[in-house]
Amino acid sequence: MDFPSPPRQQSAIHPPAHERVDESSLDYSHEPHQNLARFIVHAATPLNAEPQLPLLVEKYITPTNVFFKRNHGPIPDIHAEEHTVFIGVKQNPQYYHEASPPVEWRSLTMTDIMTKWPKATVTASIQCAGNRRDGLAKVKEVKGVIWGAGTISTAVWSGPRLCDILRDVAGIPTDLFHEMVRDFHVAFEADDHVHEDACYGSSIPLKKAMDPLGDVILAVEMNGRPLTREHGYPIRVIVPGYIGARSVKFLQNIVVQPQESSSFFQRRDYKVLPPWVNSTNVEDSWDSAASLGEMNIQSVICTPQDNEVITSSKPITAKGYAIAGGGRAIYRVELSIDGGRTWEPVDKIKQVPDKKSGMFWSWALWEKYVPRLDSNSELVVRAYDASGNVQPEEPIWNFRGVMNNAWSRCKNVIQMPQHNL
Amino acid sequence: MDFPSPPRQQSAIHPPAHERVDESSLDYSHEPHQNLARFIVHAATPLNAEPQLPLLVEKYITPTNVFFKRNHGPIPDIHAEEHTVFIGVKQNPQYYHEASPPVEWRSLTMTDIMTKWPKATVTASIQCAGNRRDGLAKVKEVKGVIWGAGTISTAVWSGPRLCDILRDVAGIPTDLFHEMVRDFHVAFEADDHVHEDACYGSSIPLKKAMDPLGDVILAVEMNGRPLTREHGYPIRVIVPGYIGARSVKFLQNIVVQPQESSSFFQRRDYKVLPPWVNSTNVEDSWDSAASLGEMNIQSVICTPQDNEVITSSKPITAKGYAIAGGGRAIYRVELSIDGGRTWEPVDKIKQVPDKKSGMFWSWALWEKYVPRLDSNSELVVRAYDASGNVQPEEPIWNFRGVMNNAWSRCKNVIQMPQHNL
Numbered sequence: 001m002d003f004p005s006p007p008r009q010q011s012a013i014h015p016p017a018h019e020r021v022d023e024s025s026l027d028y029s030h031e032p033h034q035n036l037a038r039f040i041v042h043a044a045t046p047l048n049a050e051p052q053l054p055l056l057v058e059k060y061i062t063p064t065n066v067f068f069k070r071n072h073g074p075i076p077d078i079h080a081e082e083h084t085v086f087i088g089v090k091q092n093p094q095y096y097h098e099a100s101p102p103v104e105w106r107s108l109t110m111t112d113i114m115t116k117w118p119k120a121t122v123t124a125s126i127q128c129a130g131n132r133r134d135g136l137a138k139v140k141e142v143k144g145v146i147w148g149a150g151t152i153s154t155a156v157w158s159g160p161r162l163c164d165i166l167r168d169v170a171g172i173p174t175d176l177f178h179e180m181v182r183d184f185h186v187a188f189e190a191d192d193h194v195h196e197d198a199c200y201g202s203s204i205p206l207k208k209a210m211d212p213l214g215d216v217i218l219a220v221e222m223n224g225r226p227l228t229r230e231h232g233y234p235i236r237v238i239v240p241g242y243i244g245a246r247s248v249k250f251l252q253n254i255v256v257q258p259q260e261s262s263s264f265f266q267r268r269d270y271k272v273l274p275p276w277v278n279s280t281n282v283e284d285s286w287d288s289a290a291s292l293g294e295m296n297i298q299s300v301i302c303t304p305q306d307n308e309v310i311t312s313s314k315p316i317t318a319k320g321y322a323i324a325g326g327g328r329a330i331y332r333v334e335l336s337i338d339g340g341r342t343w344e345p346v347d348k349i350k351q352v353p354d355k356k357s358g359m360f361w362s363w364a365l366w367e368k369y370v371p372r373l374d375s376n377s378e379l380v381v382r383a384y385d386a387s388g389n390v391q392p393e394e395p396i397w398n399f400r401g402v403m404n405n406a407w408s409r410c411k412n413v414i415q416m417p418q419h420n421l
Numbered sequence: 422m423d424f425p426s427p428p429r430q431q432s433a434i435h436p437p438a439h440e441r442v443d444e445s446s447l448d449y450s451h452e453p454h455q456n457l458a459r460f461i462v463h464a465a466t467p468l469n470a471e472p473q474l475p476l477l478v479e480k481y482i483t484p485t486n487v488f489f490k491r492n493h494g495p496i497p498d499i500h501a502e503e504h505t506v507f508i509g510v511k512q513n514p515q516y517y518h519e520a521s522p523p524v525e526w527r528s529l530t531m532t533d534i535m536t537k538w539p540k541a542t543v544t545a546s547i548q549c550a551g552n553r554r555d556g557l558a559k560v561k562e563v564k565g566v567i568w569g570a571g572t573i574s575t576a577v578w579s580g581p582r583l584c585d586i587l588r589d590v591a592g593i594p595t596d597l598f599h600e601m602v603r604d605f606h607v608a609f610e611a612d613d614h615v616h617e618d619a620c621y622g623s624s625i626p627l628k629k630a631m632d633p634l635g636d637v638i639l640a641v642e643m644n645g646r647p648l649t650r651e652h653g654y655p656i657r658v659i660v661p662g663y664i665g666a667r668s669v670k671f672l673q674n675i676v677v678q679p680q681e682s683s684s685f686f687q688r689r690d691y692k693v694l695p696p697w698v699n700s701t702n703v704e705d706s707w708d709s710a711a712s713l714g715e716m717n718i719q720s721v722i723c724t725p726q727d728n729e730v731i732t733s734s735k736p737i738t739a740k741g742y743a744i745a746g747g748g749r750a751i752y753r754v755e756l757s758i759d760g761g762r763t764w765e766p767v768d769k770i771k772q773v774p775d776k777k778s779g780m781f782w783s784w785a786l787w788e789k790y791v792p793r794l795d796s797n798s799e800l801v802v803r804a805y806d807a808s809g810n811v812q813p814e815e816p817i818w819n820f821r822g823v824m825n826n827a828w829s830r831c832k833n834v835i836q837m838p839q840h841n842l
Contacts, residue, residue, distance in 0.1 A: 182779040296809035325808040358603040387746040388717035388824040389810040403809040
C-alpha cells in the first residue's frame with residue numbers, strides 16, 4: 001500500500017493524558033444553568049433531557065434552547081482561548097497489529113480552526129440512536145435512558161470541513177478511491193470525563209469524512225452563535241446522516257487509524273444486538289455486532305399526543321417529523337386514523353436539502369388535517385425514504401434499545417368543546 | 422449560475438430520430454437463441470424470464486446464462502462497429518422552461534469508448550423494481566409482469582466510468598458541489614423499439630453519475646466477455662445500487678439536462694403509487710409520485726422452496742440472498758423456522774465490497790443450518806442494512822407492484838426419507 005506521509009511541521013506534541021474516573025468522582029458542580037421548564041428531564045447528572053414533542057414541530061430549525069440535551073458526564077467548562085485540538089495519524093501499515101501504534105501528532109488552536117479554512121454551514125438534524133427507546137422498553141427490559149421521541153432536533157452548524165483539515169494537516173488523500181480513505185477510520189475523543197471510559201469517544205469511516213458529499217464539519221457555531229456549553233463548546237463534530245453518538249462534543253483529539261475507535265461508546269454501546277442478548281450475556285456479545293453509523297427511516301407524531309384532551313370539536317392538524325439516514329430524502333409520509341388499517345398521504349411535507357450538497361440531512365416536518373377524532377380513533381404515521389425503505393409495524397426489540405423506528409401511534413385523544421368539560 | 426461550456430470539437434451532429442411503433446409492428450423475428458430450460462418464462466415477446474431460485478445461490482457471481490432477462494421490446498441486433506453513442510448537453514439555464522431546448526451533440530464510436538478512458542470493473546447486483554411482484558399481486562390486482570423473486574442477479578461489469586466521459590466530452594464539472602452536478606439529471610436512451618414510447622429511456626441524478634463513489638459505468642463487458650445481446654450489447658449503463666430500470670441497455674443517447682428523463686419508463690412507471698391508486702385512476706397519479714432510484718432492503722429464501730419435498734430426514738441448509746440499495750452493507754440476516762415468532766442469525770453471510778470503492782453493490786448470499794422441518798414449520802427471512810433499515814412484515818401494496826420487500830416466507834416443505842415416499 002502506498003500511504004502518504006503527513007506534512008512534518010511539528011513534532012514531540014502529545015495531547016494530555018485522560019484518566020478514567022469513578023462515577024462517584026465525576027464533578028457536577030460546574031454545570032451551566034439550564035431552563036428545563038419545557039423539557040422531560042430523565043436525569044440531571046449527567047444532564048439528559050428531551051423537549052416536549054409539540055415544541056419540536058413549531059419551527060423547522062430547533063431553537064438552541066429547545067434542542068435535546070444528551071450527556072454522558074459533567075458538561076466541561078472549557079476556555080476556547082486555551083483549547084487545543086490534536087490531530088494524530090497512525091498510518092504505517094507495519095503497526096496495524098500493535099495495540100498502541102506510534103502516532104504523529106499535530107496541534108491546532110481554536111484560532112487556527114476558525115481562520116485557516118473556509119467556514120462551511122450545514123443544516124442537519126441530530127438524532128440519538130436511543131430515540132424512542134420507551135417503545136422497546138415496553139416489550140422487554142432494555143439498558144439505557146428511557147427516551148421518548150424527543151431526542152432529535154435540527155440546527156444550523158458552522159465550522160471548517162473535516163476533509164479540508166485532514167488533507168492539510170494530516171496529509172490524507174482526497175482521492176476517494178485511495179485504499180487508506182476506503183478502509184481507515186477517523187476517531188474522535190472529547191475533552192471530558194465519563195464513567196464508562198477515560199473520555200467520550202467514537203469514530204466514523206474515513207470515507208465519510210473525506211467525501212465532499214458527506215458534509216462532516218467541526219462545528220464552532222450552532223444557529224449562528226458560538227456553541228453553548230451543553231452542545232459541545234468550543235468545538236464539536238457534526239456527522240450529518242449518522243446517529244448522534246458520532247457527533248462528538250468538546251472535541252479534543254482526532255486520530256486517523258486502521259481500526260474503528262476502541263472507545264466504550266464505539267465498541268460496547270450503540271449496536272443492534274441480536275434478540276437473545278440480555279443483561280446476563282451482553283458482555284460476550286459486543287464484538288459480534290457491527291457499530292451503527294447511518295440512521296434508519298423514522299417518523300413520529302408530535303401533536304396531538306397520547307391521552308390529550310382537545311377542548312374543541314373543530315378539525316385538528318396532526319404534525320410530526322420524519323427523517324432518513326445518509327442524506328436520503330423523505331419520499332412519502334402517510335397517516336392512518338384507524339390504527340393502521342387505511343392510510344392517506346399527509347397534506348404537507350417540508351424538507352430542505354443542504355444548500356450546497358443537496359443532501360437531505362434535515363428532517364421533514366409534516367402536517368395533516370384530521371376532521372375529527374373520537375375515543376376509538378388511533379393515529380399512526382409511517383414514512384418512506386427515497387430508497388423505498390419503510391418502517392416496521394412492530395418494534396424490533398434489542399437489549400440496548402436503539403434504532404426503534406416502529407410505526408408511531410397516538411391513542412385516546414379526547415376531542416370535545418370546552419362547555420362539555 | 423456559472424455553467425461550463427462543453428468542449429467544441431464537433432457540431433451539426435444529431436442522433437437518428439426514433440419513431441414510436443404500435444405493439445403489433447414490433448419485429449421479434451431476430452431474437453437471439455436462448456436456452457431457457459432452467460428459467461420461469463413469463464413472456465417470450467418481449468423476453469421476460471427469471472431463473473429458478475436455487476440457481477441464484479449456487480454462485481456468488483451469476484453465470485451470464487443464468488442472469489435474469491428483462492426486456493420491453495425486441496432485442497436489438499446491433500453491430501458494434503457501426504454503433505455510435507451520442508452525448509448531448511442541454512445546459513443553458515435560459516432554455517430550462519422550453520419543451521425542447523437546443524442540445525449540443527458529441528458522438529463516440531465503440532472504439533472511442535473502449536480505448537479513450539481507463540476501463541473500470543465493478544461487481545454489482547442488478548434487481549428489477551418489480552422483483553417479488555407476485556407477493557403484491559396476491560393482495561390485489563397489480564400492473565406488470567408477475568415476477569417471482571428471481572429478477573436479481575450479480576455480474577462483473579467492465580467499461581469506462583460515465584463521470585470520466587461526461588467530464589471530457591460534455592465538460593461536466595467534477596466538483597460535486599457544483600450547482601449543475603447537484604441539480605441536473607443524466608438521461609439515457611436505448612437504440613431499440615418498445616410499444617410504450619419511442620425507445621426505452623430513463624435517467625439518474627447527475628450527482629450519482631459524477632460521484633466517484635457512485636461507480637456508474639458504461640459496460641461493454643459482462644463477466645469478462647462482451648455483453649450478450651439480451652444483456653445490452655454492445656453497451657449498457659450500469660447504475661449500481663439503483664433499481665435495474667436505470668441500467669439502460671443498448672445505449673445510444675446520453676443527455677445532461679435540468680429535468681429527469683421524459684421517458685414513459687421514468688415518468689409513468691417504476692413509482693410507488695399511493696394505496697388508493699388503481700387501474701381506474703392511475704393516469705392522473707403519475708406526476709404526484711417521485712421516480713425510484715436506490716433499491717430498498719431485501720432478502721429472500723431461495724432454497725428450500727414452498728411445497729418442496731426433500732427426500733431425506735437429514736438437516737438441511739437454507740440459502741438465499743439479501744441486498745440493500747445505495748451500496749449499503751447487509752448488517753444482519755435472521756431466519757425464523759416458526760413463521761416469525763423467534764429468530765436466529767444465519768450461520769454465514771458472504772458479501773464482497775467493490776475492490777476499489779469499498780461500496781456494497783453486490784448481494785449478500787447467506788446460509789443457515791436447519792436441523793429438521795416438519796409440516797408446521799414456516800421459514801421466514803429478514804435482513805437489516807448498515808443503516809438499521811429492516812423489511813416490513815407484510816407487503817405494502819401499490820398498483821405498479823414495485824419494491825416489494827416484505828419478509829420472505831417458505832411453507833409446506835415436506836422432509837422425509839426416500840423409503841417413506
